[in-house]
Amino acid sequence: MVRNPQRRAALTDAAIEVLAHQGARGLTFRAVDARAALPTGTASNYFTNRDDLLAHVADRIFQRLAPDPAVTEPLMRSPRDRVLVAALMRDIADRVTRDRTGYLALLELRLEATRRPRLRASLTRTVRTDLDANIAFHLDADLPGDRATVTTLYFAMLGLIVEHLTLPDLLADTSLHETIDRIVTTIVPEH
Template identity: 45%
Template sequence: MPRTNPERRRALTDAAIALLAEAGVHGLTHRSVERAAELPAGTAANYFSSREELLVAAAERIVERHLADARAATEASVAPARSAATPGAATPGATTLDLMTDLLAASLLDAATRQRERYLAIAELQLEARRRPALAATMAGLATQASDLTALMHADNGLDVDPAAVPTLVVLYGGALLTLVTGSVPVDDATTRRLARAIVHGSLATPPREDDHGAP
């Protein structure tokens, strides 16, 4: 009968995430997860009947941790900045762009350093999802959930962000983050701020009219 100890299940899925980042999908097996979690042989099979079920559980655990961190980061970074803003000092749109740039720059830097393991694991899962329908469905559902939460957090913190722009924002952020975690560019304050500014202005700024001078 499958075990239901939540603490042990978390230990197994956290070990799976670490293995995905270190060894890739091909290094992930029930036995390797048990060794990494320092649990007896056969433990993982009690919780996950197949390798695909283990991969799905790892994806769900990643999103659980990500959403908790996203809420905490937003409360810590956006709300204080919003309360400190000078009323009437700039247009609401400009204020939103500045606050979003600050938020994304901090998020990119944290994700590419302290949370690098998590995002390498996500990249492995996204590639594997192309070959596993159950995992693909899970990843698609989790992406939608993350996008919806992002839009909700923007509204809760008074950020004037068009919900229709959030999917583009998420895609651009994901591409920048993949580049950072795989070591293609330096990971530092200056780089993450440049990327954040490009993401924010590329997805949220009002697009130029066709008759604007210099418009592409």
């Protein structure tokens, strides 16, 4: 395997683009090479097979969607209440909106995981680790609510984000941030 981290990252980002725009069936090494504007055969020098490429794509999507400390650190100086939880949820929605392609690729990965047991196991571990980290963050930060609150909030936000990215006209009568505020008020107890 070739060891050029910048090229591997470029190929992985190209794979995310292909996955988001063409779906899992369109994700081929040839399509990744074309999207990255690299010679045919380049992707096969960096990834052993399609499963290896999908694993790298999953890791990269989570990196791209990770919180920015420059945003979260100032927020965490706020009182530990629903207002802060809503601000953190709006930040998640804003990051997903900015990297719509990355999140759509993640949705495609989730669908592909229904057909690929190894991918399903890997993606389940990754998402479980991420959810557990979010629960630990919430509890350690002394935000209102418990483990069940965070889990319920996770599933509500997941549904909202899917609707926002796939059927944006469904929220035409209200803003995304207003809907998030309503979700937080409904799910998160007062501190």
